[in-house]
Amino acid sequence: MKKSYEPKPLFVERMNELLGKDSKIYWEKIQEKELKSIRVNTLKISPKELKERLEKKSWIIKQPFKDHPEVFIIENNLEPGEIGRALEHLLGYYYVQEIASMLPVIALKPEKNELILDLCAAPGSKTSQLAAKMENTGTIIANDLKLGRMKILASNLERCGVSNTIITKQDGIGLCRRLKRASLKDANGKETLVPYQFDKILIDAPCSGEGTIRSTPKTLLMWNVKKIKSLSRLQKGLLAYAIEVLKPGGEIVYSTCTHAPEENEEVVDSILKDYKDMRIEKIFIPIKTTPGIKKWRDKEYLEDIKFACRVYPHISNTEGFFIAKLKKIK
């Protein structure tokens, strides 16, 4: 049984303002138990084979998306911890992952042989999803900063058999700056600047986590509005520096698991205003979402921000998320 925490009045006020008449069903929905979902690790097993195995254990499996058969919802009540304890999990045949958390990679559409930067990679759910889509080809640079998170990342990638990934430990902005300054020496020792140019970049940014309160009620305890402001600055920095190592024609998916507009629309809006070679793209994801908002309190955002997607628990019965896809115009 999860411990429940009272939301702080300012958080309630902000959510009510953001959601308007929908706020009542939002507050009801986040009291409900979350869906149990897993993602088949297609590097090791096919969805069909895993489904058969799990059904033999009397698990009731639903595949909600025809185009994404690797997404499973487990419909029956299992014993606590059973999903993480199963042999199939220990062998890396699936990853326990919330559906909303699978969406940024679905939006990014990684392909075989691409060079991809996963800037804030731990704990590795999305990195392993990227690797599976790329069939362990191309190269992923998966970066994170904290040692503890790094160990979890390495352990999850190992369990999933991810072999196309290089894990680096650096702050995201610092890494992008260094990748931009990369150089190579020729046979005569002459150094030439050869900056990294990624086909695609995923920034699943550190955030205030408002979208996760159904699964992690403790988020409510840690929530504070000052943190939102400082995170917003960090997120703008991460996105701005990542653009510097994106190749022309390349794409970035920026995502958070929070609802705060300062960490979402405001970040994307500031980038679109500062970088004229960046354009926001429409996203195709398999759940119902709402468009990015064009106004929050005293701030108005660009019209195109509507192409970003807001994912709400009361609309899609998932965690809350924000996803925007940006393209560098050639």
Add this chain to the structure above:
Amino acid sequence: MIKIFNKNEKQELTAKLRKQFGIKEIPGIIIMRGKERIFLFSGDFKGRDIRKLEKLTFIERLGVYFAKMDERDKTIRLSIEGTQILKDQIKENIFELSDDLVEKWMKGQELNIKTGKKGFLIMKYKNDFLGTGKASEEKITNFIPKNRRLRERN
């Protein structure tokens, strides 16, 4: 420091795996960290690209942990992922676990069984490859890491 295997070193490793398990080819780049742990990288970065990146930032991990070199007799112990990646090539020294034994094995227990063999055996249950054990006269020693073991229900 990351050591990237050259062609000869990779051939030498392949020869050992051929002798032990009948494996003929290892896909990808082989990397060694320390004296024992061997990693397999299937990405399209070449040695030169890896060195270039290493100059810029700290590389924590490269590819998947794939095998360990036994310091004493220089034989190779494949990790769970190593056995899964090479499963189609493994032809020799396979130990098929029964329904009774698979649970013991995945709980990290040694198996008190006389196999008539000595040295590393690939542990297999139906279509699942479960890493490597080391057979001696009386038992098979277990190397399943703690975080991959079956736990008792609370």
